[in-house]
Amino acid sequence: MQPETLSFFDKVFQVAKQIPYGRVTSYGAIANYLGAVRSARMVGYAMNGSHNKDVPAHRVVNRKGLLTGKHHFDGTKLMQQLLESEGIQVKDNQIQEFEIVFWDPSKEL
């Protein structure tokens, strides 16, 4: 609810931090919530700075439910382990029941 003075970059962190436990969201969902449907790439890129923040980037995946960003984590297996640790079923870098664990900020927020 901060004024739009915050950069697109910062808004992503605000939403990502609000992702509930055991839930995941997609870059496009966040971008859509921010009103920048065409800027889904920026959402993922913003996560580059999420390492220093309390942003659970491991809960953010692409529209297909693929752990595309796992490569940017400390370890390629870290992201999947974190998701499984939260009760999310992950198979071959793909989230199972993605539509069930999916968390839409524009819908639930």
Place this chain on the structure above:
DNA sequence: CTACTGACGTCGC
């Protein structure tokens, strides 16, 4: 200062 790339997604053909 200019150009290219990048955790994606939508539109176009």
Place this chain on the structure above:
DNA sequence: GGCGACGCCAGTA
């Protein structure tokens, strides 16, 4: 219905 190209903003070369 499947494949290709473009677009968003910011950071780095």
